[in-house]
Amino acid sequence: MNQLKSFFLLSIWGLLGLTLHSNAQTLNDYPWVNSLIDQQNCCFNAQVQLYSFGMFDFIYIANDVDCAGQGGTLYAGDGTLWCMSTPGIDCVSFYNFNYEGDLYSCNQSSEINLLGLYPWLSGLVNEADCCANKTISLYENNLGHQFLLVSPDPTCSTANEKWYLSTGQLFCEGPPNNNCVSLYGFTNMEIVATWNCGDGGGQDTPPLAEGVDITLRNTLQNPGEPEVTYPSLFGLADDAFDEFATLSNTDIEFATALAQPGTPFGDISGLYNIDFTETSIEFTLLPDETDPFWIQQFEVFPDGKFDRYYFTFSEPHNITSGASNDTSVNLIVASETVIVVEISAGYNFNPGTSFFISLNMAEDLTNEEKARAFNEGLINGDPSVIKWIRNDYIQHNLGVPTGKAPIAGFYGGQPTGITVDIHRSFEVGDYVFAQTTLGGTWGEFFGSNTDNILYEVWRFEDGFAVEHWDNIVAVVDDMDGTTQTDGVTTPAIDLELTDANNALLEEMAQTLFVNGDWTNVSTYFDLDNYVQHSVGAGPDGAFLATLEGQTGVSFYDEVKFIHTLGNFGLVMSQGPDITGQDPDGIYAYYDLFRMDNGKIVEHWDAIQLIPPPDQWAHNNGKW
Numbered sequence: 001m002n003q004l005k006s007f008f009l010l011s012i013w014g015l016l017g018l019t020l021h022s023n024a025q026t027l028n029d030y031p032w033v034n035s036l037i038d039q040q041n042c043c044f045n046a047q048v049q050l051y052s053f054g055m056f057d058f059i060y061i062a063n064d065v066d067c068a069g070q071g072g073t074l075y076a077g078d079g080t081l082w083c084m085s086t087p088g089i090d091c092v093s094f095y096n097f098n099y100e101g102d103l104y105s106c107n108q109s110s111e112i113n114l115l116g117l118y119p120w121l122s123g124l125v126n127e128a129d130c131c132a133n134k135t136i137s138l139y140e141n142n143l144g145h146q147f148l149l150v151s152p153d154p155t156c157s158t159a160n161e162k163w164y165l166s167t168g169q170l171f172c173e174g175p176p177n178n179n180c181v182s183l184y185g186f187t188n189m190e191i192v193a194t195w196n197c198g199d200g201g202g203q204d205t206p207p208l209a210e211g212v213d214i215t216l217r218n219t220l221q222n223p224g225e226p227e228v229t230y231p232s233l234f235g236l237a238d239d240a241f242d243e244f245a246t247l248s249n250t251d252i253e254f255a256t257a258l259a260q261p262g263t264p265f266g267d268i269s270g271l272y273n274i275d276f277t278e279t280s281i282e283f284t285l286l287p288d289e290t291d292p293f294w295i296q297q298f299e300v301f302p303d304g305k306f307d308r309y310y311f312t313f314s315e316p317h318n319i320t321s322g323a324s325n326d327t328s329v330n331l332i333v334a335s336e337t338v339i340v341v342e343i344s345a346g347y348n349f350n351p352g353t354s355f356f357i358s359l360n361m362a363e364d365l366t367n368e369e370k371a372r373a374f375n376e377g378l379i380n381g382d383p384s385v386i387k388w389i390r391n392d393y394i395q396h397n398l399g400v401p402t403g404k405a406p407i408a409g410f411y412g413g414q415p416t417g418i419t420v421d422i423h424r425s426f427e428v429g430d431y432v433f434a435q436t437t438l439g440g441t442w443g444e445f446f447g448s449n450t451d452n453i454l455y456e457v458w459r460f461e462d463g464f465a466v467e468h469w470d471n472i473v474a475v476v477d478d479m480d481g482t483t484q485t486d487g488v489t490t491p492a493i494d495l496e497l498t499d500a501n502n503a504l505l506e507e508m509a510q511t512l513f514v515n516g517d518w519t520n521v522s523t524y525f526d527l528d529n530y531v532q533h534s535v536g537a538g539p540d541g542a543f544l545a546t547l548e549g550q551t552g553v554s555f556y557d558e559v560k561f562i563h564t565l566g567n568f569g570l571v572m573s574q575g576p577d578i579t580g581q582d583p584d585g586i587y588a589y590y591d592l593f594r595m596d597n598g599k600i601v602e603h604w605d606a607i608q609l610i611p612p613p614d615q616w617a618h619n620n621g622k623w
Helices: 002-017 031-035 091-095 119-123 179-183 367-376 383-388 495-514 542-547
Strands: 047-053 056-062 072-076 081-084 098-105 135-140 146-151 161-165 170-174 190-196 213-221 243-246 254-257 260-263 266-268 272-276 280-285 306-313 319-324 329-333 338-343 354-361 389-395 418-428 431-440 452-461 464-474 558-565 568-576 586-596 599-610
Touching: 072 091, 081 091, 170 179, 213 254, 243 254, 319 329, 319 383, 329 354, 367 383, 367 418, 367 431, 367 452, 367 464, 383 389, 418 558, 452 568, 452 599, 464 586, 464 599, 495 558, 495 568, 495 586, 495 599
Parallel strands: 389 464
Antiparallel strands: 047 056, 047 098, 056 072, 072 081, 135 146, 135 190, 146 161, 161 170, 213 243, 213 306, 254 272, 260 266, 272 280, 280 354, 306 338, 319 354, 329 338, 418 431, 431 452, 452 464, 558 568, 568 586, 586 599
């Protein structure tokens, strides 16, 4: 009787969550279910079933009877908990529901989004060219171990099949029907899910959802003054001019935004039409030269002026960033329910102005993947990559003005003729390093046809690139036994030795290169196995061996930064000329080292003259 009483109490409270019955037959119609099911553990969510009770929908999440016992959990269509089955009473049979169909069966290929479940796959597959990755299949053995098979299309590709561990590590590679299958017993495994190139990899949730309520509040900050709300300029409460709308893909949410009747200045006509979609925001300026109020405000924004539009959503959004077609406009993601459109210096606040912001939804890209995308995007001028560069980007390349706008000029959406070859990269905390050769028309950018090698470091904050350093050197073809970029590549290994190898580089750089004490070179370098990629220094450790035992031979004045991950470390330093090109010059040194067994075994570098300050494009300095 107590159990029945509990059911009736749950039923009464559950009436608040009833959803009208529809003909929907997919899991996408009930997105809240995704937070409840675990595709890696099917015991407690073997199936998601749709039932109807009269005109209402109910969702039943059923356990696997083989490992979790009988029963399951019943929800109203909006996600409200309705009933929990027990050994004595089954929710479905108790209410005599009508069965409508299965929405989901755990680990069935039609429901698992492999690209979402294994984000590292996005770096391997190319949905624009399916030849090398026609399908991806998830296999599982009876021990629960999972492997992913990336298969090419044999009609248009000669690429090999590749087996990966579920962590993303390449496990085995070979032609179709290769030895991987027999060698590792993959013949006894079962396919859990399959992704087909070109099918989109599953349903994506847009950054915003139609029907969400939006509140708009405007603020202004003049140079040297604090930020204030729009109504406070009239002596009113901060929320006096708040505006409200509901997101619609067909209507303009905030038509004539900032229109205010009866102010001390009279009636103020609307300033913008602000139009939202699920993936964008568009601002269109309304007043013209005849407007009695806004004409007094027309100008190009000076430094220190900000006009900010705070949008608060009634439900959490899925926005991580925004790419604006106006470099003076920035999108700030303030919280899971608030975004800010910030208009700043250089904005052309004059009749006819409009701008567009594309909204980017959550992505599982690492900062290293974003940094690599900056360079890879140079090939086709891919404008999407600049969404990860913040407007206040601090530039230390002395020949390029600071900020996002000069960088955006490289990404016009057209093939550029630039070739990109990223040799090594790694991520350490908020910093990313990359060593890249840029060729083709890139040489023309520097006034020659020579390919150039870039050593670059980015600093990220909250997923956005906010600062950048680099050294650039020309490719030299007449190296003695090595090239400037060949040798062992990343990804880094020996990650557990990161701190020890970083300490080795710190001590080596200070003792040898700054203090000039070469008494014990072999303490730091494995001279018998050393590989040298520095121009003019030979292919091995012979030059370093000649310095053994010497003192007073310093190369650097000071070490600026050291970034180390596992067996790779970058030392960034400053010192006098060692190239013989400019005896009076001050140079920046980027030295990349590889370590093994506690000693340095390989070296690459880029040395660049630091020009005098009157030739700098900004005041940020080289460091």
